[in-house]
Amino acid sequence: MADTDRNPWRRFLALPNESRTKTLAMAFLVSAACALMVSGATVLLRPIQAANRAAEEQARIESLVRGVPGMADLLEQSGGSLSTVVIALEDGRAAEDVTAATLDATLADTQNWTTLEQGADLAGLGQRPDYAQIFLLRQGEAISLVLLPMTGQGYGGRIDAILAIEGDMNTVAGIAITQHSETPGLGGRIEDPSWQASFPGTQLHDDAGNLRFATARGEASGIHQVDGITGATRTTRGISNMVNFWLGPDGYGPLLRAIERDEF
Template sequence: MTEFNPWRLWKRFLALPNDSRAKTLGVALFVALVCATAVSITAVTLEPLQEANLQRERERRMAEMISALPGMADILRETEVDTLDTVIVNLGTGDVTDAFAPAQFDYAAAQTDPELTTMIPEDADVAGIGRRPIFAPAYLLRDEDRLVLVVIPTYGTGYQSTIRAYVAIKGDLNTIAAVSIYEQGETPGIGTRITDPSWQDRWQGKQIADETGAVRLSVVQGGADGPFEVDAISGATRSSMGVSNLVRFWLGAHGYGPFLERLKARGE
């Protein structure tokens, strides 16, 4: 029985004519095997580096998205944070869902899609929007492992238009850090005063709910008194109340209330 000799077979293979079909196929197979091995080794070796690069890219894009939100630049300048995250919330349950990728979630479309919205009970629709999205984004800003800020997008009916605003809540989940109105069509020179920084600053430090969990934050006429009240704008009461109503709705049980309660329960 002839002893198997790989080296002899290899020499015989190399001795084949270059136009030999067997040699052509053999060389192609050998090159493919070497390349596949090299790619596999490279992929395994570089996987940690690739994952780190992808994570940095995700954080960069998320940071750009947050900073690009109307009114967010001032909030970010005033808040020291080093990690931020975007989540999509099921408003009915308060749970974070992975059914949508945050970067691809179209919140504007979700507000008008019948399949992605639900009716609001008439007695609970203080924002006057009729239907609300089932899913909505929330922006969580952290300093290391500590939750510093929760930013939620809100909207509701004003005196002459739909008012849209971002509400930033401090890490205790019961104190307003900022209210930033970024879209409205109220009466020029009167209702548009809700965008004045001096009025929006009145919301800072106000408390959302009392010890029972009931949302008490509201705009009042005739002088605010206490941690739950914000002065209305003289001459623009209806627009001021529109902001009050949208804030109360989105912080309540039919808005982000269940989500905020889940964050509290987790001790964030």
């Protein structure tokens, strides 16, 4: 009996079930155990979740490419897959020390982000990653299609998209909106195939090489425009700003120039 009295755990269990101390302590212990299990499950499931997100993104990319006229046959001829590469945005070259497998860890380091000056931050990002993963489709040695992930700010928040550009680095082949928070029935129509159908064939630059992409107020009236969405001016303006930023000097501009010079 004396040994039992000296054991704190046994003394605790011996308390009446109606004891407030015992009730609060047991509630705390159960909560702590549940928290530990949830944390453990999160750690264990994180790689699976990352793999699922990567698979979903790849499926969207494949769907986008297959929707481009003539690209489905080209995919079949090339084995139905795209090549991917991580580029350093500053010079548009393939990154030497960063791969698709290490990209997330690299971007977790704040030193691998560049703060954007207000006048240059068309997409409303605040800062831009120094590295990005892109996707290429080649026909022989020539690049026939490049897929560029983009991020910008719409009316409701962040918009993520993938823009497909043909091998001339000037003709839009298509767009896929992969994530957005826009208002259903208004800005949310950016995910509708009927609106996205206005992108293919759009010319990004004029004859002088100036970036001219824009969203119209209504239907597109020129080769550099895509349709606007009635009642969603801020959303479509966000799309225009996003594309113009990412195709400019602080985005994929150096990459596009390198591809045009057959240096990629």
